[in-house]
Amino acid sequence: RECGSDWVSISVLEIIEKNESNSAIIRHLGDKETLKWIKFSSIAWIHDESGFYYCRYPAVNDSNPKFTADGTETNALFGHGIYYHALGTTQDEDRLIVRASEESATWLFGCNVSECGKWLVISVYESCAPKNQLWIVDLSKYFNRESDHIVKIIDEFHAQFGFIAYEEQENCFILSTNLNAPRKRVVRMHLNVHLDSTSNSDVNAVPLFRMNDIISERTSDVLSSAQIVNRDQLVTVFRRDVIDILQLFNLRNGELLHTFELPDLGSIDQIHANSLSQIFTFQFSNFTTAGISFLVDLSHSSSTPSVTQIAQINVPHINPSSYQTEQIFATSKDGTSVPMFIIRKRRNRITENTYTLNTTSHTLNTPADTLNTPADYLNTPA
Known part of the structure; x- marks a missing residue:
């Protein structure tokens, strides 16, 4: 991260394993593979891990001489785009996939690659509102081509669509969406056409998809995240009255399989899962716990998953067991x-x-559910 701002750089490191001790040496490749001008980006590796997609703004050059990126700039940014970086090359050789045009100069992009490696899934945002367009590129046919082969499945900003997975046999995408569901739901988006054999102009002229629910919208809980694990299961996080709930569902029929018991009232900060793996990890935190990591094993024949604590972040001079968190409800006017x-x-x-020390948050759609409370606050009489 650059100067504490949103600017980041990506450095490619070479990992060399030593056979005699099974240890590893990490070698920094220097500026040759340090990628810059990056904001609001994740990394999406292609299937053979020979390169990855990422998002960035145009570099400072003769056509853009007044632009700075030292963390002090206040000028507006334009031209966010998706690039492909092949390992062993410089950033100057990165291939532009798509960039915001003059008519849509402030748009932002995000990207994922399906686990099968077939699809590049592009999310397009025009603001911080929970709405995006959804575009796809068939990497099996158009990996080295330009943006003419982008198919715009959703080409309007009327709802949010979050990519979860692609099911090749069913020719459908698994998505989370707030379309007709403010608290979100998980759906299958079945493609109505075979994109491999249809031109881009023809594809965009017909209704592309039909959707059916896997997990329907709930009356009170809000869906925060969903990931596929163990081939045909969904691990989800729902938020109920600002408390996270971790649950496991059957991907085929949406049946609730298990609700996990968490250490206390709090939040699920991270989930690391793979659709083919029978294990996943998650991290829990709350007002007095900086972070506890757990490993979940779904390989047992029993319907109850095995949950094991594997790590905990300890804060000096604070014993979480000495504190108690209670949820209450106040009625407004x-x-x-x-x-x-x-x-x-x-x-x-x-x-x-x-x-009482009162702490509140006014950020849109971002409740103050994981406060970093200073030790002196925790040690004041209450």
């Missing part, structure tokens, strides 16, 4: 029930004279 949390030392009683 308009009758809305607002969830709130009280964090205190277990040995302290709450009375009408108890002092």
